[in-house]
Amino acid sequence: MDARIKAILIAEGSADIEPELLSTSQTLASGPSTAGPGAGVGSFFFSSGGHRVRLEYRRDPDATLTVRRIGEEAADGVMHLADAKQAAGVVGDTRAADVGGDDVIIFYKGRELVRGRIEPALIHCPEQAYITLSKSCIFDCTFCPVPKLGGRTKTADEVRRMVDDAYRTGNLRAISITSGIERSPGEEVTRAVDLVKSLTKYNLPIGVSVYPTEDSSIRLKEAGAVEIKYNVETMDREIFGRV
Numbered sequence: 743m744d745a746r747i748k749a750i751l752i753a754e755g756s757a758d759i760e761p762e763l764l765s766t767s768q769t770l771a772s773g774p775s776t777a778g779p780g781a782g783v784g785s786f787f788f789s790s791g792g793h794r795v796r797l798e799y800r801r802d803p804d805a806t807l808t809v810r811r812i813g814e815e816a817a818d819g820v821m822h823l824a825d826a827k828q829a830a831g832v833v834g835d836t837r838a839a840d841v842g843g844d845d846v847i848i849f850y851k852g853r854e855l856v857r858g859r860i861e862p863a864l865i866h867c868p869e870q871a872y873i874t875l876s877k878s879c880i881f882d883c884t885f886c887p888v889p890k891l892g893g894r895t896k897t898a899d900e901v902r903r904m905v906d907d908a909y910r911t912g913n914l915r916a917i918s919i920t921s922g923i924e925r926s927p928g929e930e931v932t933r934a935v936d937l938v939k940s941l942t943k944y945n946l947p948i949g950v951s952v953y954p955t956e957d958s959s960i961r962l963k964e965a966g967a968v969e970i971k972y973n974v975e976t977m978d979r980e981i982f983g984r985v
Contacts, residue, residue: 757807790858879922
């Protein structure tokens with residue numbers, strides 16, 4: 743998968759995929775995302791040639807992107823790259839067939855685009871414990887469905903158990919913490935700070951994405967976070983008030 747093919751996958755955003763292919767792609771935590779604009783949407787991770795892309799999954803045989811297990815694609819009447827490489831408009835990567843360890847083929851408009859594999863999601867991401875602390879929010883931003891999901895707030899013990907379970911698989915490489923705002927931004931920062939302090943024992947990179955407060959960056963850094971992310975949809979308070 744090169745940059746051009748990855749751009750095609752990202753632009754389409756979703757793919758038709760057999761449920762059986764997803765059954766082995768989820769491990770400790772599966773199901774829809776619970777954070778940001780993608781909340782409530784199910785997804786899977788496709789890996790090829792050292793690159794990774796996240797796609798929404800759906801059942802739609804007429805979808806532009808379709809994912810099929812290698813060896814089963816002929817039954818769907820799709821065109822294999824080896825048979826179509828001389829056809830006009832072929833977009834596939836001819837090098838993909840030489841890459842070993844591939845499990846699936848993604849077809850674009852009926853023609854083979856790229857080969858690769860479905861990556862297992864440890865906790866919502868491959869090799870990561872990506873955990874949302876609060877699945878509710880006091881804000882009701884137009885672009886974010888989280889407030890409408892009516893989620894609960896995880897306890898610190900619950901989060902620590904999730905991370906510990908992920909760590910014991912031997913596949914955990916990073917910890918990511920995000921959160922809605924249950925009552926106030928300050929409380930969420932304090933919740934994240936206390937949690938980060940208790941997770942540094944794993945000696946793994948910890949990233950945090952919360953609503954910023956005046957001293958949130960300093961507090962999170964001192965607690966042990968190595969990455970702090972703030973979503974800035976607009977710097978204009980008037981626009982923020984409208985959306």
